[in-house]
Amino acid sequence: MRGFSYAEYFSLFHPRRSLRSPVTTSAPTANPPRSRRFDGRLIRPSKPVVEVDPAVVAIKNGDEETLSNMIRAGKVLSVPNSEGWLPLHEAIYYNKPGCAKLLLQAYPGTVDCRTLAEETPLFLATCRGNLECMKCLLEAGAECDISSKAKETALYKACEHKNVETVKLLIQYNADVNHRCNRGWTALHEAAIRNDLDIIEALLMAGAKIEATNIYGITPLFVAAQSGQLESLRFLTKHGANINTQASDNASALYEASKNEHEEIVAFLLSQNADANKGSKDGWLPLHIAAARGNMAIVQMLIPVTSKVRVRRSGISPLHLAAQHNRNDIVEELIEAGYPINALLSPERSRLFEDKRTSVLYFAVYNNNVETTEMLLKAGANPNVDLINPLLISIRHGSIKNIKLLIKYGANINAYIPTHPTSFPATIMFSMKYLSLLKLIMDFGGDGESCFKCVYGSHQHPEQEQRRDDIQMERKKPRPVQFCEIVSTPGIYRWAGPIIDVLLDYVGNVNLCSKLKEHLDSYDEWATIKTKSEPPRPLVHLCRIKVRKLLGLQRLKFIEMLPLPGRLKRYLEYNDTNDLM
Known part of the structure; x- marks a missing residue:
């Protein structure tokens, strides 16, 4: 029997393809088809070969001679690629100042051309920290204040990268030191958050506005306090920055420092007479947020300079927040400082809670915090002022310790819920x-x-x-x-x-x-x-009921003190109901 040729054997498995018909290839698609080998394995199509621009290769290698020859030969090097990059951008990116000079001499109009990301060669040079390339561009007339999509200029990026030399170079070429990005930040904001005093000084000497605000009303000093940059804060304060600056939501620099638990910042601000009684938009003072965060050092610094009248007007006590967040040590500190145990939430704040809670004690009981509950009750907290009695919350939690504590200190054992009458x-x-x-x-x-x-x-x-x-x-x-x-x-x-x-x-x-x-x-x-x-119920049972009523709510304590036989005491205490039956 004649053996099959490879072509005939192949045609048996591909009957639709003629041996004589030419194999055509379709145009490349996003998802090219995959065929299988005879053993079942997938044949993956090879990736298309991307042709490398010889000019880019020459620039990357710093081959100025080859690049110069291309320019003399008339090769056009001013056409952007698919990402909007020119050879000039490539020369700046790879820090090739010699190549950049050749390209600028041949195509001076490309000095400020932007990529699709709206980045100029000067912006790229600044981001990369390529100082020689920056000098080359600036000498060729590059504009300093052309911004990227985020409205960030070269000076802004120089501050972000903490590059003092590039900052001074841009200032030398009259860069706008008060330009704002899309968040409203200036170069001084960025320098303050980076804690770079040399840059801050250079910017201030060049005319940067020390009270410039971003879209949230935040100044550079506020940024320094918020981020915990003590050196920046001291420097800005020394040069006249407002220590009591407030953001659009009325939060002060001291409030933000307390919120972020920057103890050194809080201490410095207070040493400069920062006002501890400036409230935020929701009325909280720095002491409120410090109590909620549980930072004892900051709380102790703020207590002497915080007005209790101002706290009362805020409608919420720091005790409420300390109890809400289980800050037991802060609760104790505030009690010792004389903050009222029975302070109530204002009606406006109480309505924010579904259960309309008002007392500090309620927060402690709600959290099932036995330590704080006992601390508050011993200090004189009233357990019967809330719409829903804290005792009911303890019962719902099944907290025997809290139940006994609340009853011991006078909680109403027969409490009702006014909004759900029974x-x-x-x-x-x-x-x-x-x-x-x-x-x-x-x-x-x-x-x-x-x-x-x-x-x-x-x-x-x-x-x-x-x-x-x-x-x-x-x-x-x-x-x-x-x-x-x-x-x-x-x-x-x-x-x-x-x-x-x-x-x-x-x-x-x-x-x-x-x-x-x-x-x-x-x-x-x-x-x-x-x-x-x-x-009728048994007479001995009726007597037990009568005796217990006469002894009152503290009956269990009094029964032990009565000069009665043990069997009778146990009966009165329901410990052994069969003793007297």
Whole structure:
């Protein structure tokens, strides 16, 4: 059998291509097609070869003779490439002043030509720090103040790169020292943030405005304070810069230094009599932001020079911010400095919080910060001034330590929420999901009897769906939600029996409404609870209730002091309910 030639074998796998038909190549596309080898591997197309301009090669190698020959031979070297670069730009970029001079002699009109990024040869030379090229361009008449897309001039970039020689050279050729970039920054702003005193001095001697502001109203001194540049700050202050300069949002240099925790800057500003009572747009003083940041050194410097009257007018105390950010040491320092423990947020600031909080104590409790909570309570904080009692927040967190602390210092054990009225204390409602917590609340005097006062009594309760008119009436004057309605909610009803059982231990003779009886009838194991609720209750239990009421809210402490037998004390404390039954 005759063997196949390679061409015939190839045609078997490519039947659409004739052996005689010529192979044509289509124009290059963005995604050229890829074919496969016989072994399945992809054949990747080769990358197009980019032709290198011989003039650029000569410039890069510093070959002045070759470049000169090209110019004499009439080769045009004034046409930009796809990025807008001329050979002159290349000579400046590669720091080839000899090549640059040849190109400038041949094409003097290209001295200020810009790339597509709007960068002139002088701008490139400055960015690269090529001093000889800069001199060459300036001598050829290059304009100093042509800016890039960001409105940055060569002088601005020289300051950014901290190149003193290039700055002085540009100033010598009358560069505009007060030109602003698209952010409004001048060369002096850039020198201040770079902390270069030689450049700052050169700019000031050339007429730079020391109080020039950017688009945010920030001066060079403000920039130095904000960025922690102490030498720049001292130099600018010495030359008359306003130490109390403020930005557009009223933030002062001292405020920004405190915000960024530049301790040396704060100390210097205060030594120059900077005003510590200039507030920002939101009314915060430097002490406020220092307390929020938790910088003890700055707080201690600001306390003696901050007006407490000015703090009060701001509507927020530094204590609020220290407590909010868990700065325990700052809270202690401010308390010792005499800041009022019971200072309240102004109504405008309180409305910024969904829970309408006002007190310093609330912030500490909200963060579950036991240390700060105890510190504030010992110093005399009132636990009952907020719309939502801090005790309710502690119950929600399940923080036993904070609960006991708040109750010890007089928190209302039977607190309600005015905006969400209930017929029984909100403290009981918040603790119902955790029986041990509920028992703790009841031990401290929770009003359990209110849970069994139902407006419907033994009558049938209405359905949950109400007519639109009824709903509208409730929106005008909300009807207090009853205990039986709360325990009927999907997340609670399975615990209704144990909850009622705990509450019955702390009340006398009560009548269960039809809704509660219905719940107790729904589980066989709850039958004993229903029996327990039926009057009359045991006399010994009624006596226990009476004794505890007579002892008041601090009953647990007084029970230990009573000259009673241990069994009776345990019974009064609910430690062993079977001792006297």
